[in-house]
Amino acid sequence: MIRVEHVTVEVEERKILDDVSFEVRKGETKVILGPSGAGKSSLLKIILGLWKPNSGSVSVHGVEITHLSEREKMPIRRRMSMVFQGNALFDSLTVAENVAFFLQEHSEMAEEEIRKRIEDCLEFVNLSETQDLLPEELSGGMKKRVAIARAISFNPEIILYDEPTTGLDPLNAKIITGLIIRLKKERAVTSVVVTHILRDAFAVGDSLALMSEGRVVFDGSAEGLLASTDPFVEDFLSEIREEADLLTHQTGRG
């Protein structure tokens, strides 16, 4: 469904992505893990065609998008969606208008149908009462859920999530990961989730790719990642191991 092959991106003589390759199959949730500055978010923008790589290719739905013009990419973009790290909600529009945005722009749906779709999407993220509020009136967790509601409004086949739980409290983070899992199970959405939070990565991912300084240092299953002897992988995983040890120590459970 998504194929990234030997993608390299350079900005001002600095390599943001260096020979990155991986594949995401239909219905799969792929997690791109890595510390800040590893090039994870850039990768999502490459997949979406917002950025053009210096070399390599990206195929979505079997179409090579790297050399397409902005206009030629539009039909492909309309089959995928993205939840941005900062949510990127249109701040002059209400929650309902944000969710309806794509439908009003690109569909022939009647107003009544759009209204019904808005209700369904907001109900899915459990925010039915917020339709008339502006984004600035919402909490961080609510904004993220509205961003997800907007992303699913047109039933995309692919959703890209950029750090969906970063900056959220554990409760809200759990709600968001729950929504990502539900979207996969109930709507068979193919997802690419970029995060640096291991707990969330293991919760939602079918497969994981670990990035460091623009390169993929591991690509495989969660079990494979945990069993890896690569020094960088071990170093990265030490955080979650320390957390697990601490939790075990505090609760007294072995």
Next chain:
Amino acid sequence: MSVAELVKDISPIRAFKGSIQRLQEYSIFTFENVRSLSSVWRYRRDTMEQMYLIGAQSFLIVFLSGLFMGIIMSIEGGHRLETFGAKLLVGRTTSLALIRELGPVITGLMLAARTGAKNASELGSMQVSEQIDALRAFGTNPIEKLAVPRLVAALIMFLPLTLVADLVGIVGGMLVSDLWLHVDPSFYWHSAVYDLKVKDLVVGFAKPVIFSFFISTISCYYGLATTGGTVGVGRAAVNAVVVASVIVLFNDFIFTKVIWSIL
């Protein structure tokens, strides 16, 4: 940062290359705007909203600018002409100055400041908060959705606003001439309006169209090219206003020179 790096950073060559690159980007952006003009019907609601924001909300500032320009022109011109015994020509000089030069230029500068800053800061804020990326991600062309409605609205609204500035200026000049120079208002009006030639009107009404094109495209370009967070938004707004204002004056010079050569 070392001295060598600092020198490299501020070297004229680097600055020149940066300017050429921006000019190239602006040219492509402007071409895309023109190519996307047909999308204005699709985004007619956005265009109408922009027309309101540019037109109705700029009315007062243009009205006052035109009024004071007309008053100043009449006082200055009237007193100068009086020394030659030609104060009766005050209407003609005021209307000529306003319609050919001051009306379009003052309106252009006011709107470069007001509309230019508004466009650049709005689009710049959307850019740094990833709203522009979100638009593109949802398959919407930001030029069609955001820049073209602003361009068309400016093209439509600048002309009537300039007309307002011209008329208010002439009327203001008439009041001052009557009060302080004791020029009969009907004589003033006759010399101000009926002595105008088609050439004057062509010059006076073509300029706002050209100015509006540059003000809108320059400010939208700076907005959409914003980088560097909130500081970048401020920088984009300042650059948009400064560059648009200079371009208004430069275009005024070029247009005046060309018209004098042709007509």
